[in-house]
Structures are given as C-alpha cells and as structure tokens.
Amino acid sequence: MLDSLTNIYNRRAIDLLCQHKLNISKRLGFDISCLFIDINSFKPLNDTYGHEVGDLALICLADTMKECLRETDIIGRLGGDEFIALLQVQPGDCIESIADKLNTTYQSNLAKRGIPVTSLSIGSGVIAQPKENFAELLKRADEDMYEKKQASKAAR
Helix, strand or coil: CECCCCCCECHHHHHHHHHHHHHHHHHHCCEEEEEEEEECCHHHHHHHHCHHHHHHHHHHHHHHHHHHCCCCCEEEEEECCEEEEEEEECCCCCHHHHHHHHHHHHHHHHHHCCCCCCCEEEEEEECCCCCCCHHHHHHHHHHHHHHHHHHHHHHC
C-alpha cells in the first residue's frame, strides 16, 4: 500500500482509498478536489545529476505534501514523478492557493536540501456530479495539469 521510496500511498492504495473517500463524500455531502502533480523537467534532472538526486527530489515532494496538506487528505505517488492529493474542500476554498503553496514550499525545500530547484505542474478537478467515480475525477485533474504544463512551456 506504500510507495517504498517516498513512504506515501502507492497507486493501488490511492485507487481504493480515493474511491472510498468519494463514496463517503456523497453520503455526507462534502466536496472533493483532486490535485494531479507532476515535477517539471524531471527527466533532465535525472539525466544531469543522476537518479540519486532524482530520488531525493521525489522524496522531497512527498515530504512537502505531508507538510502542506492535512492528515485527512489522501496523498500518494502514482508512479514516476506523478503524485496525487485528494482533498476534502469547503465552498470557497481556493485550490489555486493550495497549489501555489505546494509549489513554493517544494522549491524552498529543494533549495534547503541542496537539490537543484525545479517547479511543479499541478492540475485540479472537483467532483462534478454525484455519480462520478475516482477514475473520471483523476482523468480531469490530469488533463488540467497537462494544459498548465503546456502553458508554462509556451510562456518560457
């Protein structure tokens, strides 16, 4: 259930726990948001500095997520440099400010550990309809992350 490198949930656990959280949210009536997080320029980081540094960047992201998010939020590593967070949100919560905080804190934590600084692309999705399942929510968050990553590359 745990990713051996980062010590956060793995893909199997994420699928089970997130769907369970969605079922509870439907029953109790709270909103859910999914963050799909990808480390920018991860392959060049690995290629330039080696896999040890890449692994440290992955561990740093997991630690940053633990630091910035609540214990009740579900965080995990999907694989590679892709991570997920499932958040219970209130109307009016600003998902963009949560994403900004994750990105800023991650960059700061990398610098403190002497790891080359890179940024994150973070997409989000909110449950759109009561019968939506976790796979659909994850797909929307992934698509949003991809759009943001492309926009970031185009702006450079």
